[in-house]
Amino acid sequence: MSVLIFIDQSDGHVKKSSLEAITYGADIAKQLGIAAEGIVLGTVSDDLTALGKYGISKIHQVNNNALDHVDAQLYAKIIAEAVTLSGAKILVFSHNQTGKAVAARVAARLKAGIVSGACALPDTSNGFVVKKTVFSGKAFANISILSDIKVISLNPNSYQTIAGEGIATIADLNITVAPSRIKVTAINKVSGEIPLTEADIVVSGGRGLKGPENWGILLDLAKELGAATACSRPVGDAHWRPHHEHVGQTGVQVAPNLYIAIGISGAIQHLAGVNRSKVIVVINKDAEAPFFKAADYGIVGDAFEVVPQLTAAIKKMKASV
Amino acid sequence: MKILVCISKTPDTTAKIAFTDGNTKFDEANVQWIINPYDEWYSLVRAIELKEKDAAVSIHLITVGNADSEPIIRKALALGGDEAIRVNSNSNDAYFIATQIASIANEGGYDLIFTGKETIDYNGSSIGGMIAELTDAPFISLATKFELVGTTATITREIDGGEEVADVILPLVVSCQKGVAEQRIPNMRGIMAARTKPLKVVEPTDADTLSSIISFELPPAKAGVKLVAADNVSELVRLLHEEAKAI
Ligand SMILES: Cc1cc2nc3c(=O)[nH]c(=O)nc-3n(C[C@H](O)[C@H](O)[C@H](O)COP(=O)(O)OP(=O)(O)OC[C@H]3O[C@@H](n4cnc5c(N)ncnc54)[C@H](O)[C@@H]3O)c2cc1C
Ligand SMILES: Nc1ncnc2c1ncn2[C@@H]1O[C@H](COP(=O)(O)O)[C@@H](O)[C@H]1O
Numbered sequence: 001m002s003v004l005i006f007i008d009q010s011d012g013h014v015k016k017s018s019l020e021a022i023t024y025g026a027d028i029a030k031q032l033g034i035a036a037e038g039i040v041l042g043t044v045s046d047d048l049t050a051l052g053k054y055g056i057s058k059i060h061q062v063n064n065n066a067l068d069h070v071d072a073q074l075y076a077k078i079i080a081e082a083v084t085l086s087g088a089k090i091l092v093f094s095h096n097q098t099g100k101a102v103a104a105r106v107a108a109r110l111k112a113g114i115v116s117g118a119c120a121l122p123d124t125s126n127g128f129v130v131k132k133t134v135f136s137g138k139a140f141a142n143i144s145i146l147s148d149i150k151v152i153s154l155n156p157n158s159y160q161t162i163a164g165e166g167i168a169t170i171a172d173l174n175i176t177v178a179p180s181r182i183k184v185t186a187i188n189k190v191s192g193e194i195p196l197t198e199a200d201i202v203v204s205g206g207r208g209l210k211g212p213e214n215w216g217i218l219l220d221l222a223k224e225l226g227a228a229t230a231c232s233r234p235v236g237d238a239h240w241r242p243h244h245e246h247v248g249q250t251g252v253q254v255a256p257n258l259y260i261a262i263g264i265s266g267a268i269q270h271l272a273g274v275n276r277s278k279v280i281v282v283i284n285k286d287a288e289a290p291f292f293k294a295a296d297y298g299i300v301g302d303a304f305e306v307v308p309q310l311t312a313a314i315k316k317m318k319a320s321v
Numbered sequence: 322m323k324i325l326v327c328i329s330k331t332p333d334t335t336a337k338i339a340f341t342d343g344n345t346k347f348d349e350a351n352v353q354w355i356i357n358p359y360d361e362w363y364s365l366v367r368a369i370e371l372k373e374k375d376a377a378v379s380i381h382l383i384t385v386g387n388a389d390s391e392p393i394i395r396k397a398l399a400l401g402g403d404e405a406i407r408v409n410s411n412s413n414d415a416y417f418i419a420t421q422i423a424s425i426a427n428e429g430g431y432d433l434i435f436t437g438k439e440t441i442d443y444n445g446s447s448i449g450g451m452i453a454e455l456t457d458a459p460f461i462s463l464a465t466k467f468e469l470v471g472t473t474a475t476i477t478r479e480i481d482g483g484e485e486v487a488d489v490i491l492p493l494v495v496s497c498q499k500g501v502a503e504q505r506i507p508n509m510r511g512i513m514a515a516r517t518k519p520l521k522v523v524e525p526t527d528a529d530t531l532s533s534i535i536s537f538e539l540p541p542a543k544a545g546v547k548l549v550a551a552d553n554v555s556e557l558v559r560l561l562h563e564e565a566k567a568i
Contacts, residue, residue: 010481069485072450072460095446097481100438100496101462104415104447108454113531114415117444129535134443138338140538141443147531181459182487185475189483198481201568225568236499243500244465244479249334249441250358251499258567269334272441275540279567281557282546292546297560301551313555317562 002035003028004088005056006079008098012045016198017094017156019054024159025092026055027121034089038168039082041075042067052166060086060173070098071180076105078175083110083149085173095153096197103153113145116153119276136249136272156197157255158276196245199228201258202277204247206232206270208263208284208303212240217307218262224311224318230254232264248273263303266291283307322377324368325431326402327422327452328384329357330393331442340537347442347537356393359437359498361400366502367467368435369401379403383425385418387411391520399507399515410525413443413534419451420528426456432472432491438463438498449496458492465500 005025008018022038029036038051038059048059060082067074079102083091091106093099095117107114115130119140123129127144130152134141145151196202203222205215222229229245236246247254249269255276262283264270271294274280282295285302292298299306332338333353341348355361365382372378382397382405384390394405408421426434434456436449446462453460465484466477472491477484479498507515549557561568 008481015481069487070480072453072462073458076450076454097463097479100446101450101460103450104419104445105450105454105460107447107531108416108419108451111416111529111531114445114447115532116447131538132444134537135332135338136441136444138540139340140540142535142538144533144535145531146533147529182461182489184485184487186486187480187483188486193482195482244484246499250362253444258561258565272334279561279565281561292548294543295546296543296565297557298546298548299551299554299557300548306551306554309554310557313558314568316555317558317568321562 002037002086002088003090003092004083004086005036005038005092006102007038007040007051007059008094008096009040009042009044009046012043014044014046014051015094015096017096019161020156020159021092021094021154022051022054022056023161024121024154028090028092030055031121031124037086037088039079041078048170049167052168053163054161055164055166056168059168059170061170062173062175062177064177066177066180069180069182069184070101071182072101072105074178074180075102076109078177079106080109081175082173089149091149091151093151093153095155099153103151107151110149111147112149112151113147114151114153115143115145118152118154119158122152133276136253137275138272155255155276194226194228196228196230196252196254199254199256201225201227202230202254202256203227203260203262204230204232204264205235205262206264207234214304215241217304217311221260221307221311224314232270261291262307264291265289266294322375322379323429323431324371324378324380325426325429325434326360326365326368326380326382327434327436327448328360328365328382328394328397329437329440330354330384330386330390331357331440334358334441338539344537345535354389354393356397357437357440359439361397362504363497363499363501364435364437365397365400365402366505367497370502371469372401381406381429381431383408383422385410385412385421394520395515396507398518398520399511400505401511402518404519405521407520407522408525409522412530414530414532415445415447415451416531417528419448419455421525422448423452423455424526426452433474434458434494436494436496438496449494453494456494458494459489460494461487461489462496464495464497467495467497467501
C-alpha cells in the first residue's frame with residue numbers, strides 16, 4: 001500500500017504545482033504510515049532524484065518522448081497500470097491543466113472516487129474525507145471517498161512545499177506506449193511570462209484603466225514584482241488584454257500569495273476567481289467599490305497616480321534590503 | 322454527424338451561498354438556477370454554429386438532474402439543440418453522472434461530445450475526462466478554439482503557460498471554455514420551437530456512487546481592509562513586506 005503522486009513536467013522541468021503535490025502526498029503517506037512514490041511521464045532534464053527531499057523515496061518513470069505532450073488517454077492508461085503494479089491506494093495530482101485532463105480519467109478507469117480541487121490533508125480518523133473548494137472559492141465541502149482506491153487533485157498554491165533531506169531512486173517503468181490519437185501541430189508559449197496559475201503574485205487590471213494603451217503602468221508594477229498579469233472579464237471581452245488573462249468565475253481561478261486589483265470594482269463573479277488569494281490589495285478611486293470588502297489592504301485613489309508611485313516605492317524598498 | 326452536449330444546472334452566479342441541515346445541504350431557497358455558463362456560452366453555442374454550417378449536424382442535449390432541471394434544458398433547446406435527454410437523478414457523484422452520460426453516449430453513437438470546463442458550483446472538472454474514459458475516446462480539455470473539417474477536429478487548448486494546437490480524428494470528447502464561442506441570447510422563435518422539441522426522461526442505469534458530500538463550510542470572514550492614504554504608498558509597501566510578508 002502506498003501513495004502515488006503524479007509528477008507533472010513541461011519542457012523537461014518539474015512544475016512548482018507538482019512539488020506541492022509531492023509534499024502533500026508525502027504528508028498523507030506519513031499520516032497513514034505508508035510509502036510515498038512518484039510517477040513521471042516523458043523525458044525530463046531536471047534531476048529527479050533531488051525530489052526525494054520533498055518526501056518521496058522512489059519515482060517511476062516512463063522515459064519516452066512520445067509522452068512529452070499530454071494525451072489524457074495514454075496517460076490514464078499508464079498511470080492506472082502503475083497504480084496496479086505498485087499497489088498504490090491513494091493517487092495524488094495537482095489540479096492544474098494536466099491534472100484537469102488526466103486525474104478524473106484515471107479515476108474512472110480504476111473505478112476510484114475522486115476529489116478534485118482539494119485544499120487540505122484528508123481526515124482519515126473516520127473514513128477518508130477530503131476538503132475541497134466549491135462555489136468557485138466561496139465555500140468548502142468535505143467529501144468522503146468511498147472506493148478502495150482514492151484519487152485527489154490538489155489546488156495549486158494551497159499547500160506549502162517543504163524541502164527536507166532525501167534522495168529518490170528512479171525506476172524505469174517498462175510500459176509500451178500506444179500511438180497517440182492526438183497530433184500536436186503547434187505549441188505557443190507566451191515566452192517570458194509567468195503562468196498565471198503558478199504565479200506567487202498577480203497584478204490585475206479592470207475597466208478603471210480605461211483602455212489597453214494604459215496598461216504600461218500595470219506591466220511596470222508586475223515586472224518589478226516578478227508578477228503575472230491578469231484582468232477582469234470586460235477587459236478580456238474588449239480585447240484590451242488576451243482572453244487567457246481573464247480571471248473570475250468564468251475565467252481562470254487563481255490563488256496567489258498576493259493579488260493586486262487595479263481599477264476593478266470587485267463584482268461577485270470576479271471575486272469568485274480570486275478569493276483564494278492569501279493577501280488582496282485593492283486600488284480603486286471609488287471608496288464604495290465592493291472589492292474593498294474582500295481586501296486586506298487598500299488605497300482609495302486614482303490608479304494613474306498611485307500605481308507608478310507604488311512601483312517606485314517597491315523598487316526603493318528592494319534596493320534597501 | 323451527431324453531437325452530444327452536456328448541460329448542467331448551477332445556481333446563478335450572484336446566488337447567496339448558504340447551507341442548511343447542520344451545514345450538510347446547500348440552501349436552495351431563493352436560488353435562481355441557470356445553465357452552467359461553460360455549457361451555455363461555449364460548448365452549446367459552438368455546437369449550434371457547427372449545425373448552422375452543416376445542416377446534417379444534429380445536436381442532442383443531455384442532463385443528469387431531477388425535475389428542477391427542466392427549465393434549464395428547455396432554455397438550452399431554445400438556444401438551438403434538436404432534442405434532449407434528462408436522466409432522472411440528483412446525484413452529485415462524478416462517476417455516477419459520467420456513467421449515465423457515457424451509457425447514453427455509447428448507445429447513441431455520437432461523433433463528438435462537448436462538456437463545459439467545470440461546473441461553477443462543485444468545480445469538479447471531472448465529467449468530461451470520465452466520459453472519455455468510459456467511451457474509450459480521446460479527450461481534449463480546456464479547449465479555447467474548436468474547428469472541424471470533415472472528421473478532423475483542430476483544437477486549441479490551454480496548457481501551462483500557453484496553448485497547444487492539435488488535430489484529432491472523431492470521435493472525441495472536448496471540454497470547452499472561453500474562446501470556443503461567444504454567448505448568445507435565445508430569441509422568440511427559438512423559445513417557441515423549444516416547446517415542441519422532444520425531451521425524453523429516462524431513469525438512471527445502475528452505477529456506483531464513489532463519493533459523498535459530508536458537510537460544507539464557509540471561509541472565515543476577512544478581518545477588514547486596512548486603508549492606506551493615496552499619498553503614502555511607501556506605507557503600503559512596508560505593510561506588504563513586514564506585516565503580510567507578501568513581497
Ligand atoms: C454570469 C456572469 C459571469 C461573469 N464572470 C466574470 C468573471 O469571470 N470575471 C470578471 O471579472 N467578471 C465577470 N463577470 C462580470 C462582472 O459582473 C463585472 O461586470 C466585471 O467584473 C466588472 O469589471 P471591472 O471591475 O473591470 O469594471 P467595472 O465594474 O466597470 O469597474 C471599474 C472600476 O474601476 C474603478 N476606476 C475607474 N477609474 C479609476 C481610476 N482612474 N483609478 C482607480 N480606479 C478606477 C471604478 O471605481 C470601478 O470600481 C460576469 C458576469 C456574469 C453575469
Ligand atoms: N449533472 C450533469 N448533467 C449533464 N452534464 C453534466 C452534469 N454535471 C456536469 N456535467 C458536464 O460536465 C462539465 C464539467 O462538470 P464537472 O466535472 O462537474 O465540473 C459541465 O460543464 C457539464 O458540461
